[in-house]
Structures are given as C-alpha cells and as structure tokens.
Amino acid sequence: MTQSTATRTEKNAYQYNMARIVRVTPQTPDTNLYTVEYVNKDQQKQFNFIPGQFMLLSLFGHGEAPFGICSSPNQTGSFDFCIRSVGSLTNALQNLAQDSIVGLRGPFGHGWPMEKLKGKNVVIIGGGIGLVPLRPAILDILENRDDYGTLQIMYGARCPEELLFKDELYIWDNRRDVEYVATVDRDDEHCWAGNIGVVTILFDRITISPKDTYALVCGPPIMYKFVMRELEKIGLPDDRVYLSLERRMKCGVGHCSHCLVGSKFVCQDGPVFSYKEAKTQRGAV
Amino acid sequence: MDYVPPKKKVAALILKKKDIPKLVRQLTQVLTVYGPVANQSQFKFDTITDGSQLRLDYDTTILPPKKFFIPPTEDMVTFSQSPTLTIHDTLAQSDIESLWNGKRFLVFGVHSCDLAAIKFHDLILTQIYPDPYRTRRREEGIIIGLNCLLPCEDSFCKSAGTLHTTDSADLMLTELDNTYYVDVLTETGRKVVEFCKILFSPASTEQTKLVKKTLTQRNQTFPDPLDSFEEIPSQFDASYEAEMWNRLGRRCFGCGACTMVCPTCFCFDVSDRVELNLKEGARVRKWDSCQLVDFALVAGGHNFRPTIPSRVRFRIYHKFWIEPEQINQIGCVGCGRCTRACPADIDMIELLSDIQKGGN
Numbered sequence: 001m002t003q004s005t006a007t008r009t010e011k012n013a014y015q016y017n018m019a020r021i022v023r024v025t026p027q028t029p030d031t032n033l034y035t036v037e038y039v040n041k042d043q044q045k046q047f048n049f050i051p052g053q054f055m056l057l058s059l060f061g062h063g064e065a066p067f068g069i070c071s072s073p074n075q076t077g078s079f080d081f082c083i084r085s086v087g088s089l090t091n092a093l094q095n096l097a098q099d100s101i102v103g104l105r106g107p108f109g110h111g112w113p114m115e116k117l118k119g120k121n122v123v124i125i126g127g128g129i130g131l132v133p134l135r136p137a138i139l140d141i142l143e144n145r146d147d148y149g150t151l152q153i154m155y156g157a158r159c160p161e162e163l164l165f166k167d168e169l170y171i172w173d174n175r176r177d178v179e180y181v182a183t184v185d186r187d188d189e190h191c192w193a194g195n196i197g198v199v200t201i202l203f204d205r206i207t208i209s210p211k212d213t214y215a216l217v218c219g220p221p222i223m224y225k226f227v228m229r230e231l232e233k234i235g236l237p238d239d240r241v242y243l244s245l246e247r248r249m250k251c252g253v254g255h256c257s258h259c260l261v262g263s264k265f266v267c268q269d270g271p272v273f274s275y276k277e278a279k280t281q282r283g284a285v
Numbered sequence: 286m287d288y289v290p291p292k293k294k295v296a297a298l299i300l301k302k303k304d305i306p307k308l309v310r311q312l313t314q315v316l317t318v319y320g321p322v323a324n325q326s327q328f329k330f331d332t333i334t335d336g337s338q339l340r341l342d343y344d345t346t347i348l349p350p351k352k353f354f355i356p357p358t359e360d361m362v363t364f365s366q367s368p369t370l371t372i373h374d375t376l377a378q379s380d381i382e383s384l385w386n387g388k389r390f391l392v393f394g395v396h397s398c399d400l401a402a403i404k405f406h407d408l409i410l411t412q413i414y415p416d417p418y419r420t421r422r423r424e425e426g427i428i429i430g431l432n433c434l435l436p437c438e439d440s441f442c443k444s445a446g447t448l449h450t451t452d453s454a455d456l457m458l459t460e461l462d463n464t465y466y467v468d469v470l471t472e473t474g475r476k477v478v479e480f481c482k483i484l485f486s487p488a489s490t491e492q493t494k495l496v497k498k499t500l501t502q503r504n505q506t507f508p509d510p511l512d513s514f515e516e517i518p519s520q521f522d523a524s525y526e527a528e529m530w531n532r533l534g535r536r537c538f539g540c541g542a543c544t545m546v547c548p549t550c551f552c553f554d555v556s557d558r559v560e561l562n563l564k565e566g567a568r569v570r571k572w573d574s575c576q577l578v579d580f581a582l583v584a585g586g587h588n589f590r591p592t593i594p595s596r597v598r599f600r601i602y603h604k605f606w607i608e609p610e611q612i613n614q615i616g617c618v619g620c621g622r623c624t625r626a627c628p629a630d631i632d633m634i635e636l637l638s639d640i641q642k643g644g645n
Contacts, residue, residue: 255414
C-alpha cells in the first residue's frame with residue numbers, strides 16, 4: 001500500500017488518501033454505516049470537517065462517488081459514512097470485508113452554518129437518506145446542547161424499516177431537550193404506530209416559531225419545493241433556511257461540471273446553500 | 286475594424302514557406318509536433334513527421350487542438366491489487382520525460398478561435414483548484430498560431446470577438462506571399478526561433494505594414510452575422526422559458542456531437558477500467574457531454590435534466606450564462622464546429638439569433 005505520489009502540483013485535489021474500514025454497522029437491509037480511519041495515523045489525528053461536508057470515496061476497480069460524512073465532528077479516531085446500495089460502487093462496498101482499504105478525497109464543499117446556529121433555535125428536516133449529512137449537525141448540537149436554543153427534528157422515511165439510526169431516534173424521541181417527530185410514507189407491514197404520510201404532514205404535528213430559528217433541510221429532490229413552501233408559510237426568512245443539494249459529481253473540485261446548479265458548483269459552493277442563494281440559481285430547488 | 290497587432294511582442298521575423306519542412310525537421314528532433322493534415326475531405330490535427338504533411342491552408346479541423354491539452358481519455362491513476370493495493374498517479378514526476386526546455390510537444394498552425402478557446406480553458410479550469418492534468422499538458426506544450434485570411438463556413442469568430450486573438454500562442458504566423466510573417470510573442474517562442482535561427486530573418490518595416498494592411502482588409506471581409514454578441518447572456522435570461530428550446534429539442538437527436546467537437550467544452554466523466562486479470566486497472570477521465578441522458582442522473586434514478594429540450598438549453602445556458610457569471614467570458618469562440626457536426630442541422634448562428642429575438 002502506498003500513498004499516491006503526486007508531486008507536480010502543489011495542491012493536487014485529486015490525491016487519494018487511504019482509509020481502512022474498521023466497522024460495518026447495518027442500518028437497513030440495503031444501507032450500512034461504514035466506520036473508517038485513515039491508514040496514516042497522523043492524518044487521522046489531523047482530520048476534521050464541518051457537518052454537511054462530503055468526501056469522495058473510491059474503491060479502485062469500481063469507481064468513486066461522493067458521500068456525506070455522517071459522524072459527529074467531535075468524534076476522534078475514526079469517522080463514518082452511511083451508504084445505501086444503489087449502484088455498482090455501493091454494491092461492491094456492501095460486499096467488502098472489514099479492514100478493506102478505500103481511497104478518500106476531501107472533505108469538500110461548504111457545510112451547515114454551525115457558527116450562525118449558536119444561540120439560535122434549530123429545526124432539522126430530513127427525508128430518507130437525507131438524514132445522513134444532517135446527522136453530524138444533530139450530534140454536534142446534542143454534544144454542545146447549551147450552545148443552542150430549541151432543537152426540533154422532523155424525519156420522514158419511505159417505510160418503517162428504512163428509518164436510519166433507529167437507536168438514536170429512540171434517544172432523540174425521549175430527550176426532553178429535543179422535539180422529535182417522524183413519519184413514514186407507508187406501512188405495509190403494519191408495524192408503525194406513528195404518523196403516515198410525506199414529511200410535510202409533520203408541519204401539522206409541531207409548532208415552529210420563526211423567531212431566531214434556522215432550518216436545515218436535506219432530502220430527495222422532490223421534497224425541497226414542498227418543505228420550502230411550508231417554511232415560507234411559517235415566516236422563516238430565506239436566509240435562515242439551509243439546504244443540502246445532491247447532484248451527480250465526478251471530481252469534487254469544480255472541473256467536471258456535472259454538479260452545476262446555475263453558476264454554482266454543488267461540490268465547492270455547496271452542497272449546503274442558503275435558500276436565499278439557492279433561489280437565485282435556476283433548477284436548484 | 287482595424288487590425289490591432291499583439292501587445293506583448295518580442296520580435297517580428299520572416300520565415301520562408303519553403304523552409305517550413307526544415308523547421309519541422311528540426312523541431313521533430315526535440316519535440317512531438319502536431320499540425321493540421323488532410324483527412325479525406327476534411328482536416329484534422331495529427332502528428333507531423335514530415336513538413337510536407339502540414340496543410341497550413343486548412344479551413345478548420347474536425348476536432349480542435351483541445352485534444353492535446355485535454356485528451357479524449359486519460360488515465361489519472363493506475364492501480365494494482367496484487368499483492369496489496371498500489372496506486373500510481375500519472376502526474377508523478379517520474380512520468381514526465383522533459384524533451385526540450387520542459388516542453389514535450391508543439392502544436393503548429395492553431396487558428397485564432399482555437400487560441401481563444403485554449404485561453405478560455407486556462408481561466409475556467411483554474412477557478413477553484415487548477416486542473417492538474419490539463420495544467421501539466423499546458424506547461425508541456427508550445428503553440429504556433431496562424432492567422433486566418435479566409436473565413437470558414439458556419440463560423441462567426443468576428444462576431445464572437447476572437448478573430449484576432451493571439452492569446453496562448455508562442456509564435457503567431459501570418460501568410461505573406463511566399464513567406465510567413467512571425468510575431469514572437471513569448472519567451473518560449475523566442476527559444477523556438479533561437480533553436481532554428483538560421484531559418485528566420487528580421488521583418489522589414491514594409492512587411493510589418495503589409496501584415497497590418499492584410500489583416501485589416503481580412504477583418505473587413507469576414508462575415509459578422511451576430512450583432513452585440515456580448516449581450517447574449519442577458520438576452521438568454523429572457524429566452525429561458527421560450528418556445529425555441531422545445532422546437533430545438535424536437536430536432537436534436539441528443540447525440541452530443543456538438544460538445545465533442547467544441548473547443549471550449551471540457552466536461553468529463555471518470556470511471557475505472559479493469560484489466561482482464563482483475564488485479565490491475567486505471568481510473569480514467571474521458572470527455573463527457575451534457576447532451577447525453579445520464580449527465581445529470583443521480584443514484585436512485587432522479588434525472589435533473591431528463592428531456593432533450595432541457596439538455597439543449599443547458600449547453601447554451603452553460604456557455605452563454607453560467608460561464609460569463611463565473612469568469613466574465615462567454616464560453617463560445619465562434620468556430621462553427623457544432624453547426625458542422627450536427628446531424629440535425631442545428632445552426633449555432635440561427636440559434637443565437639433566435640435568443641436575440643426573444644426565443645419565440
């Protein structure tokens with residue numbers, strides 16, 4: 001195993017750093033939490049990221065794709081990705097043995113505005129796998145709970161078995177300092193006692209005060225328009241609503257142009273945008 | 286429109302046409318030389334081993350010289366899984382055989398539109414991080430430009446303002462009877478001349494005057510089919526929802542030929558190639574096209590541009606709105622290659638005039 005040996009360009013954003021998968025924790029039948037650590041110990045010590053940032057993960061022979069970092073920014077010694085198997089790379093990942101080596105580039109992009117959230121109320125709205133890039137922000141807030149006002153979490157999944165981080169959801173649900181509501185689109189197995197419907201029905205189950213409140217939103221593309229409409233109704237100003245966009249990405253550094261949303265690169269200018277900024281870019285929401 | 290000579294000029298020299306083979310012979314001793322050659326009824330840039338292959342009378346080439354700086358496919362890293370994972374970056378120093386003054390190749394006879402496109406890539410591909418793969422090739426290449434004296438079909442370089450671009454050229458040639466008038470524009474250009482100095486003689490004041498006159502006359506005779514080209518970005522805004530995109534979408538086959546021949550297109554795809562032994566392979570970067578159906582498709586099946594009209598519009602959106610927003614330059618040099626390559630006869634001049642007319 002050798003590190004990539006690029007020397008020609010001072011800052012080669014295409015340089016891979018090798019990481020070992022130290023643990024695989026199944027979340028749902030097709031989604032796993034992968035805990036990784038850099039092979040290079042110093043690199044692992046120096047590693048830090050902003051909640052909402054992503055990395056490009058490589059399996060040589062299968063390709064490379066972007067994934068949001070999923071662990072708390074305060075976690076040391078390792079970090080997590082939560083990945084659903086939907087294509088050749090992610091299927092290959094699911095079949096990897098523990099201790100397998102993956103290549104990483106990043107972290108890239110702009111994350112959630114954690115500094116601005118200090119002392120403010122936070123509403124977190126996640127749809128499906130969209131909870132993944134929100135989790136570092138939730139964990140960071142919970143680990144520094146006194147630094148923030150109220151925390152409300154709204155989470156929707158397609159069906160009960162697709163809910164991620166079930167043990168954590170239970171904890172959030174039972175904490176007095178977190179208001180947690182969830183819904184599923186359908187419950188074919190009749191195993192769910194909670195809300196049924198898309199994530200926007202939760203706006204009837206929860207009272208959001210627009211005063212000093214920020215919203216962080218991530219979910220499937222179709223979700224944003226409807227959630228933004230609800231937040232507008234509540235009177236949350238556009239510059240206090242943040243969303244994480246997903247686009248096809250091949251480079252992560254503003255070259256391949258797959259992720260362009262208007263004149264912005266989701267990989268570098270995003271993936272997190274304020275709604276105010278996103279609105280100015282055609283096709284963003 | 287008077288011809289304005291290049292600002293940064295080291296010297297003006299004369300090269301006899303009959304000495305071109307000698308020049309090529311000398312250059313091929315130290316560099317790989319590319320230049321325009323005949324390709325059936327068209328022209329293409331290809332490796333030159335003999336000066337007689339050079340067709341400096343070419344009108345345009347099928348592909349622009351972009352391919353020497355951003356090759357159609359390029360290995361970014363190679364890897365081997367046996368016994369353990371080893372990765373070799375193709376940018377590693379050991380891969381670079383510097384042939385001559387840090388240069389490895391020379392492109393001969395690049396027209397102004399293509400010179401402008403190379404300059405455009407210098408800007409657009411260094412916005413956030415410099416693209417290290419292109420940067421390396423750019424540093425390794427020498428460019429000899431060539432002024433067009435006759436317009437080629439379907440082009441609109443005069444409207445696009447690239448007719449007398451010398452940007453990115455190290456030497457710029459202008460045909461003058463039996464000779465080429467040579468503007469030496471860079472230090473690299475000076476070294477090339479120095480290396481072959483027996484073939485160059487100083488230009489006289491008359492010859493300099495004559496070049497200026499020739500090029501000024503040339504400027505007057507070139508077609509200028511689009512007024513206020515620089516206003517297209519703001520006009521595009523108004524045409525965004527216009528009917529023209531559906532109309533074009535019904536004609537377009539979605540083949541992506543326009544983007545493959547475009548000198549300013551640079552989008553790429555990255556995928557892994559695995560050798561038959563399943564142990565070795567490479568991560569490969571290759572030209573991609575926003576006109577192809579899966580360009581904006583994400584895992585899970587959502588496609589952000591699922592229809593042909595949305596993709597046709599995106600190509601124009603990128604060149605005439607996004608890129609001006611990003612680097613204050615329109616991403617079209619007016620070479621006309623997209624028009625010539627289009628199997629559905631979509632004409633860029635027509636398309637742009639439709640935008641100028643509001644798009645309906």
